[in-house]
Amino acid sequence: MAPRMPEQPTWALDVLGALDAGILLLDRHCRVLYWNNWMEQASTLTVREMLGHDLFDALPNLRESRLHIAVRDTLATGAPGVLSHTLNPMLFPLRLPDGRRMVHNVVIRPLPSHAQPAFSQSAHAQQAGSEARCLIQVTDVTASVNRERVLREQRDARYRAIVDTAPDAIVTTDTRGMVQWMNGTATRQFDYHPNELIGQNVAVLLGDDAPDWVAMAEHSGPAESGGPEAATQPVELSGRRRDGSHIDLELSMARWESEGRSFITGILRDITERRRTREELRTSALAMRQLAEQTKATLDALPAFIAVLDRSGRIVSVNRAWAEAGPETTFLGQGCIVGDDYLDHCGRGETADPRADSVMEGLRTLLSEGGPPVSAEYVTNNQHWYRCLAAPMPAGPFGGTVLMHIDVTEIKSMEAALRKLVGQKSTLLREVNHRVKNSLQLVSSLLTLQTLSLPDEGMRVHFQDARSRIEAIARVHNRLYQADQFQTIEFGTYLNELCEDLARASGGDSMCDIVVRSDVIDLPIDHAAPLGLIANELITNAVKHRGNGPARVTVTFRRAADQLALTVSDRGPGLPSNFDIRKSRSLGMRLISSLAGQIRASVDIDTTPQGTTFRIELPVPDAVPLLETSSTEEIEG
Known part of the structure; x- marks a missing residue:
């Protein structure tokens, strides 16, 4: 109760x-x-x-x-x-x-x-x-x-205040190019009163030779994140003030949506002084660029970010990847270009990895004192991984260093994803095998309980046979659960465990003597399970039909070239000389025949009055694909 x-x-x-x-x-x-x-x-x-x-x-x-x-x-x-x-x-x-x-x-x-x-x-x-x-x-x-909504509104208000006081002119238009908003810097830079240009075409602020505003915005593809569309690469053009005078500008654009409407925002930076300085640098560095032209063509073809620094750390040349790098590549020193002091620009930046500081320190030592090349990996605040390589150039016309930053973020992500995927798959496979083994053992225990309640000895034998078959399959999943890899099991060890359990269940040494000789052979589970069931049936039959004395059973499992052979020999009374396994009405023999068909194995029987030998031969699993599993109707005849 x-x-x-x-x-x-x-x-x-x-x-x-x-x-x-x-x-x-x-x-x-x-x-x-x-x-x-x-x-x-x-x-x-x-x-x-x-x-x-x-x-x-x-x-x-x-x-x-x-x-x-x-x-x-x-x-x-x-x-x-x-x-x-x-x-x-x-x-x-x-x-x-x-x-x-x-x-x-x-x-x-x-x-x-x-x-x-x-x-x-x-x-x-x-x-x-x-x-x-x-x-x-x-x-x-x-x-x-x-509360989150209120905080978001407060944050948006702060952003609007920051944008309105930004040092660059910021103009927002609709998709027709009509001005919707412009910050205070824009009104001062183009000499217009606040809100004076609202509703007018943005072409009023651009020179006659400037590209079309809407066409440049359309050229930028949609962003992958689903937010504002990807900003175009900065474009230099000429602008026009209210009095008609021209101003050199660098334009960066981005499209975005709000409440179902699309807008275009452009940042117009005054680069008049920067353009003048750059022209002077180009003139003074003409001979140097001619000398490096052939090398630069090769460097431009590389995906790495490469720059050549002189002895003082000033950038002399960069490859195409460096020149076209976006704002996310913070290691570039916040947009430094040819002529900028690289060490000074990078000193203002921040990274999430302290190893970046050691890279900069090693670069300073390399420029000032020489020494071996510098090589290190570091991660930035935006979680981009880079490998930095710096090598001295003592024989060059200006000395200095060749600096290379290689973005290895994708490689790191793939490695981490693969490690995580392998770990998850291993855990899942281990848990699946563990649960299958437990479920099969539960079924075996239920059959044992049912067997104890049966008065008929013949019925109990059938239940015991069924339990033995279920335990043979459970033992396969138990081996997989205990192993470090889940696709194969070492079949020799499995055979030893199977024979020990069968000998123990049959009464020990007084009732049977089972000898196992096996090579070390790994089998996939699709072969190990059927072959284990075949071995279970043959050994159980040998013990059951042993005759008057104890059963003497020899089990061997060998590999020869591209063939595997499982042999089960006994010294019992033997089988009839005209015995045909395919015509046998015994469920065990029909199981053996059907399971052998699944793994493309042949079954040879050698019977004498002094015993019977079953030989199961099959190709090495890697060489031959498996057949489809036989149906229940095929097994039951």
């Missing part, structure tokens, strides 16, 4: 009712077993209206919603579910005390099927004590969502 469960505490319902969260319990038919006070107040649906009724009949708008699907999944698989208000707009129809819609999250947890309900409001809960159930918890997040 099963022991009685202790009485549940009388304050359980009071605790659940006092929780500042919705709690409801469903049985496997989605009928409501519990509906606490919080849910009653938030939904205006009383306990009397909900108890014993299908939740999704009471709330028909939720039927076949994501919530309904998640509840069914939890009841069917036992896996918990979490539904967020941001991704699941169709949740419970709940209201705050002031009538506003309640923003809430839902957590669905399974309850163990063997436990009695810790609380009940009706007889339905008592009847569902042994069935699958799930507990649903509803949490009010309205306050936190409103």
Whole structure:
């Protein structure tokens, strides 16, 4: 007689009712077993209206919603579910005390099927004590969502203040090129009054030879992140002030959307002084560039970011990848170009990896004192990995160093993803084999219990045979669970364990003597399981039909060239001389024939009055693909 469960505490319902969260319990038919006070107040649906009724009949708008699907999944698989208000707009129809819609999250947890309900409001809960159930918890997040909205609005206000005081002119237009907004710097740079250009075409600010504003924005493809579209590469052009004078500009553009409308924002930087300085540098460095032209063509073809520094650390030349690098490549020194002091620019930047500082220190030492090349990897604040290489150039016309930054982020990500994937796959395979082994052992235990209750000796023998076959398969999955790799098992060790278990189950040394001789051979599970079942059948038959004395069984498993051979020999009374395994009515012999067909194995039988030898030969698994598994009808004849 099963022991009685202790009485549940009388304050359980009071605790659940006092929780500042919705709690409801469903049985496997989605009928409501519990509906606490919080849910009653938030939904205006009383306990009397909900108890014993299908939740999704009471709330028909939720039927076949994501919530309904998640509840069914939890009841069917036992896996918990979490539904967020941001991704699941169709949740419970709940209201705050002031009538506003309640923003809430839902957590669905399974309850163990063997436990009695810790609380009940009706007889339905008592009847569902042994069935699958799930507990649903509803949490009010309205306050936190409103708080986040306020913070976001404050942050947007700060951003607007920063943009309005930026040192570069910023102009926003619609997709027709009509000015919608411009910051204070733009009004000062082009000498217009605030809001004077609102509604006019942006071409008023550009020179006659400037490219079309809208066409340049269309040239930038959509961003992968789904936010603002990718900014174009900076373009230098001429602008026009109110008085008609020209100004040299560098234009960077980006498209973005808000409330279903598209906009174009351009940053117009005054580069008049920078262009003059750059022209002077180009003139003075003409001879140097001619000398390096052939080398630069080669460097431009490389995906690495390469620069040549003189002895003082000033950039003399860069390759194409460096020149076209975007703002995310912070190691470039915040946009430094030819003629800039690289060490000075990089000294202002920040990286997430202290190793970047050691790279810069090594580069300074290399420039000032010489020495061996510098090589190191580091990661930046935007989680980009780089490998830095710096080598001295003492024989060059200006000395200095060749500096190379190689973006290895993708390689690092792939390595991390592969390591994670391998770990997850190994864990999953180990767990699958463990669960299959446990399930098969449970079936074996059930058969053992059933065998003990059978009065007929003949029926018990059939149940014992079935249990032996199940344990042979479970032993394969046990080996896979214990191994470091899950695609193959070492079949010789498996045979030894199988024979030891069969000898023990048959009465020990007094009833049988099983000798195993095997090479070390790894077999995939699709071959190991059928071959293990064949060995189990042959050894069991040899012990069962041993005659008067103890069984003497020899099991060998060998590899010769591209063939594998499993041999089981006994000294029993033998088989009839006209025995044909394909015509045998024995289930064991039909199993052997069918399983051998699965792995393309041949079965040879040598029988004498002093014993029988079964020889199973099959190709090495890597050389021959497996056939499809035989059906149940084929085994049963």
